[in-house]
Amino acid sequence: MTWETVAGIAAGLLLAYAVLLILLWWYARRHPETVTMKDALRLLPDLLRLIRRLAADRKLAVGVRVRLVLLLAYLLSPIDLVPDFIPVIGYADDAVIVALVLRSVLKRAGPEALERHWPGSRPGLDVILKAAAPVRRRP
Template sequence: MNPWWSIALALFGGLVLLWLVALAALALVRPRGNLLTEAIRLLPDLLRLVHRLARDRSLPRGVRVRLWLLLAYLALPIDLVPDFIPVLGYADDAIAVAVVLRSVIGHAGPDALIRHWPGTDDGLAAVRRLAGLPAAPDR
């Protein structure tokens, strides 16, 4: 076999393996129960929240970089998980938002979430649950 074909085949196999690992990781970190449904319903408000947080210069640079990378991923027309895969196919954007949001709130604190939340108080309560925070006091 030509060595170039061997290299190309190895690269392709490595990429497929990496994709399968990423798919398994998404399945493991996805929100349980009705939180995934709430995350999908709240996606427009979550996108506004992520954009507002990414533009907030008072947050650490690493937090803002994560948020900009998330926005870039969400803007891409190609998803990590194709839509024909049941459940995860349509929910991969919501799962990505939930994972990044947990990380951001862990570093920036829940005050940044409250300060930038564009939606309703019920939506904020759902986002707090999605981020693994306890029930919130009134805004």
């Protein structure tokens, strides 16, 4: 490989990474009502227990459980799409990925599965359901 090819690949990866950062920043700015950082930190232990319990539930489809196991692996991994030391968007990638996976779980398993396995309070579950709810388009 020539240095031009390597430079082109590196530039393409940096551009894709920059676009991802901009999209995460944009999502966090457009949806501040979803979950604040303070709420997310309070809910984190219950959320991790929920994901673990859902992943172990044999009543759920295998595809749903695989997604949950992959989500746990991503959350426990020290490697992130966006490093956590970057203000605001450092944790936004984790929040967006959790919301997307829980949204797919809600579609496949229904809210009953989340309610059945939720270890925390009802207001905490309401925040999780709100964060994972499909985005409604304005007419």
